[in-house]
Amino acid sequence: MPPRSMNRFPPLLLALLLAGAIPTAGAAQPEQASRFYEDAQGRFEKNDVAGAIIQLKNALQQDPKLLPAYVLLGKAHLRKGEPGPAEVALTQAVQLGVAPGVVLVPLAQSWLAQGKFRELLDKASADKALPAQRVELLLLRASAHAELGDAGAAAQTLEGARRLDPRSAPIAVAQSALALRAGNLQAAARSADEAVHLAPSDPQAWYARGAAAHVGGDSRAALEAYSKAIGLAADHLDARLARAGLLLDLRREAEAAQDLSALRKSHPLEPRSNYLNAVLAARQGNAAESRARLVETAKFIDPIPPEVLGRKPQLLLLGGLAHHGLKEPEKAKAQLDAYLKLNPRHAGARKLLASILLAEGDTAAVLTVLERAEKLAPNDPQILSLLASAYTARGNHHRATAYLERASQASGGSPALETSLGFSLMSAGRTDAALEQLERVYRKDPGQARAGYALAVLYMKQGQPAKAAQLAGQMAKREPKNPAVQNLLAVARAAAGDRKGARAAYEATLALDRDFLPARLNLGKLDLAEGRPQAAAERFQSILKERPKDTQAMFELAAIEQAGGAPLRAIDWLEKIHAIDRKDLRAGARLVELELRRGKTDRALALARELDGLMPDDLAALALLGRASLAAGQRKAALAAFDRMTVLAQYDAAAQTGIAELQMMAGNLQGAAYSLEKALSARAEFVPALALKAELELRKGETAKAGELARAIVARHPRDAVGHRLAGEAAMAKRAYTEAAASFRAALALQPDTRIAMRLFEASLAAGERAKAVGFMEGWARSHPRDPAALRALAEAYLRTGNAKAARATYEQALELGEDANLLNNLAYVMLRLEDPGATAIAERAYRLDPNDAGIGDTLGWALFRQGRAEDALKYLREARLRAPANPEIAYHLAAALERAGRRDEARREIEDALAGKPDFDELADARRLAQTLRREPLSGNLTPERSRYPGDLSTH
Structure with a gap:
């Protein structure tokens, strides 16, 4: 290929x-x-x-x-x-x-009970169910959607079920539960009443009526409905638990004890029953029994149901405080939760519980706990700061910034809060405002080290490493014995290109503290930057000898192995990191990427799902899940992940822009447009969103709109390369090649980037300036001799201008910098053009690195075919065809191999597919000749075709 x-x-x-x-x-x-x-x-x-x-x-x-x-x-x-x-x-x-349809419903029930909600949604679609089971399966799918927090999808699924069976009581029960979850008590009661009307002997319908009344505060009606459900089904677990809990809430312990006694007999290991028994025993003064029951409960349940929490006012608060001090957060949370049920207006308890939840990353619960606390104490800086931290963790930097501004004002300008505000502004993408805020804090109090660190990092991100180094130097003079400051100085110097000064600063850091890990790691990275991977590896290995579970050193060793063409050894390191810290998103993401490259899509998707399960509201984990789903051919799941991201990101312009890019990658242009609309409604002048919108217009064929957007970006931000580049793309789309070249040249002057250089080459070539285009690329590669992308671009330039020998030499030069599957594939293709039988060995190396790539499989298959090994070629060409069914060249290659193997009927079908529509590929003329030959031959013919039919046959006989 x-x-x-x-x-x-x-x-x-x-x-x-x-x-x-x-x-x-x-x-x-x-x-x-x-x-x-x-x-x-x-x-x-x-x-x-x-x-x-x-x-x-x-x-x-x-x-x-x-x-x-x-x-x-x-x-x-x-x-x-x-x-x-x-x-x-x-x-x-x-x-x-x-037959799968026979067991699909019970399988779905098993997944739902185990919390495998995504597996249920991925594997149990309604069209796979037997007709009589579709309503039941839709109910299970609705439950899975609801458990994942997608109330809209759950409601839509239930409406689909209702269209199939308008008089189904179970559907009404499910709709009641969904409405209750959403806090719509009227709708919940209405659906529960409908269920009772449709099936007055169904205990589940009565349980639904009881739950709606219970949440609505109508204890009498709730008890009546729960009792009716239990009368119809004495073993109805949920109804009996709910009644027992409600009776305890009403201080009717004797009646609750009867339900709990029945539960001990029917469900001796049920954790909710055990907890209620603990509550009952505590009220009866039986502390030993209460403790035993609590221990038993802890073995089976993590979250304690809110409706059954015990009430021990001051003791609960003291217990919560004590357990918090003992670093026993689970016990502290349970007791503080119980306390807040009795004293919901206690702002101090809410702050303590929120801080525990925040440390655990449960930001949704933090917001729930603090919602009332904010109303109780709207000017409490601690409450406002906790709210800001929660919104920051959820990626909603705009709301976080608003809370920090209020907290700073309420605290009278606390430097710590002022610095946090700068961080929040930076996270929200408001770089200029963040810079201004942090500079103001640092000028006011140069002792604010956090502000200094942030400023230096921000300067480096803005392409001002010299300014960062100057600031870090001032900080180092103020704190000469602080290794962290010396390390910052080293990082800034390295970013400014002063490797000698960076090494000196790193060594000064280690002179202060030889165990200062960041400096040791950064010295290894500096070794790599200087082209000394062996020295870097030895440095990282020395860290691991002292710290065998240091995941940062492992990650750097994985990167070295990957760059050295040893992906399996890289995977070994990443697997070790994953075993140590399953929430390490950076290592998880790299592991997913490598598994995808070697064709292990199931493993990659399982890893991505695991990360999403551990961090369900993390945008980066969701992005990884979406990309892995897309690679595994599960586009629907990928789109769902990206849609979840859009909801979670709210009006974070930077996040929404990144989501739009993912949606474009998945082909969801409408979703991308919506995400960009949200981004630009938050920040109308956000250049990355404007630029991506122009890219989107180009994808849609709206060249004029794209050009207009590009010109607007150039007018407002003339020193930003992106506007000029997009103007070039718009000009290319309308075949104004000279105009495009001028725009790309302007972009390249502002941002030296091989991708822009390649587009300038393409524009110049299309404008008829062949010699000038090639000369430009040669100069670019000479000025970037250790840039594989630059060498690849030059090789492509040679290939496009017919100089296959120079392309081969350039690809070989690029491979000296590190083995890469695509470079090997391209080299194999060029060697095929040069009729070099060694192409097969090169293609095999590429395939070993990335067997999941259709193009690489096609190149290997075609190389084998050209060696006269048609039967061997078929394996790779069939696989490539399945992976890229819309690629006409692969279809032609498969047809040719089938024809040579004597399978002409199948070959005819493949060649017809290859030539359908208006295909355009290098071997189109050969494909048409093959089609003519196959049309002349009788069906199911067994004559061996002549080898001379295929140009450049590499077989040796």
Whole structure:
């Protein structure tokens, strides 16, 4: 496949347990197995679930392939409240041949019970269900959407179910629960009443009515409805728990004790029941029993249901304070929560609970706790500062900034809060305002080190490293014994290109503190920048000898291995980091990227999902999930992830712009337009959003609009390269090549970038200035001799102008800087053009690095074909065709290999696909000749085609 141009801008344990319970017999005994199964079916119908499971395992011991036994075993585990083993059994049923639709509903139930909401939504679509089960499956999907916080999708799914069955009580129950979750008490009560009307003997309908009344504060109605549900189904767990909790709230302990006694018999391990028993025992003065029950509860449940929290006013507050001091946050949270139920107006308790939740990253809960605290004490700087921290953690920097401004004013201009305000402005993308704020703080009090650090970093980000170095130098004079300041000075000097001065500052840092890790790490990075990877690796390894779990050193070693063409060793390092810190997003992201490159899309997607599960509201984790889903062919899931990001980012201009770029990558131009609209409504002059909007207009074919946007950017920001570059792109789109070249030249003068240089080359070439274009690229590569992108661009320039030998030499020069799959692929392609049989070995190296790339697989397949190895080629060409079904050149290559292998009927189909529409690829003429030959040959012919039909055959005979 032709070389690619550079991008423009851009339940194992459960399975073992189950297997252990079902040992493979020496020979199947179907009659005995059938008898066990029939007995199990009878027991299941009589609700003897434990007995049914034993008999089903006996049946499978006799006949391990008894499909009905696996299905019933899954359902039995579900009824027993064991969703994990249920999933294992049902999955085994499908693997052995049960039609997936048969077990889709119980499988979905198992996923829902285990909290595998995304797996349910990804794998259990309504169109896969048997017709009679679609409503039930839609209800399960709605529950998954609701658990993930997507109330809109849940409501839409329930409406779809209602269209299939307008008189379904379970749908009304689900709609009531959804409305209750959203705080719409009237809608919840209305749907619950409808459910009772449709199915007056359904205990779940009565439970829904009780829940709506309970939340609405109508205790009498709630108790009546819960009692009705229990009367219809004495083992209705939720109704009995809710009634017991409500009775405790009403101080009717004797009646609550009756429910709790029943629960101990029916659900002895139910954590909510255990906790209620602890509350009851505490009220009865039985401290030992209460503690035992609390310990038992902790084994099974993390969050304590709000409606059943105990009430011990001052003791709870003191306990919360004590546990907070003892660093026992879970106990502190439970007690503070209980206290705040009794004393919701206690602002101090709210601040303490919020600080615990914030340390745990539970920003949604922080906001819930502080919402009332702000009303109680609107000018409390601590409350306002906590709110700002929560919004910062959620990526909503605009609201964070507003709260910090209020906190600073309320505190009388606290330097610490003033500095935090500068940080928030910086995070919100308001760089100029952040710079002004931090400079004001630093001038007012040069002892504000945080402000100084932030200013230096901001200067470096703005391309002013010399200014950063000057500031860091002043700080170093003020604090000569502070290693952190010396390290900052070194970083600034390195950014300014003063590597000698940077090394001296790093060494000065280590003279003050030889164990100062940032300086040791940065010295390693400096070694790398100076082209000494071995020295860098030795430095990082020495860190690991002293600190075996230092993930930063591991990450740098992974980067060295990756740059050296050893992706598997890089993955080993990243896996070690992941095992130590599963929330390390940087390592997780790099690991996902590498797994995608080597074709392990399932592993990559599992990692991305894990990170999202650990950090569900983290924009970076969601972006990673979306990209991994897209690579795995799950575009719908990717779009959903990007949509979640749009909601979470609110009106953060920088975040919304990044989301729009991801949406464009996924082909969701409408979603990208919406995200950009939100970005620009927050900051109308935000250049990155304006630039991406111009890119979007170009994608939509709206050249005039794109050009207008580009000119507006140039007019307002003439020293910013992006406007000039976009003007060049708009001119290219309308074939005004000379105009485009002028714009790209202006952009390049402001921002020396190989991608812009390549576009200038392309514009000059299109304008007919071939020699000038090639000369320019040669000069660019000479001035960037260690830039693989520059060498790749020059090689592409040679290739486009027909100089394949020079292209080959340039690709080989680029590969001396580090092995790269795309560079190897491009080299193999050029060698094919030069009819060099060594192309196959180069293509194989590229494929080993990235087997998931269709173009690389195509190049390897075509190289094998050109060597006369058509049968070997088919594996790679078929795979490439499946990965890139819209690529006509790959279709032609597959057709040619099929024809040579004597499979002419299939070859005809492939060549017709290759020539459908208006294809444009290098070997189009050869493809048309092959099509003519195949049309002349009889169907299913077995004559071996002549080798001379294919140009440049590399086979040797």
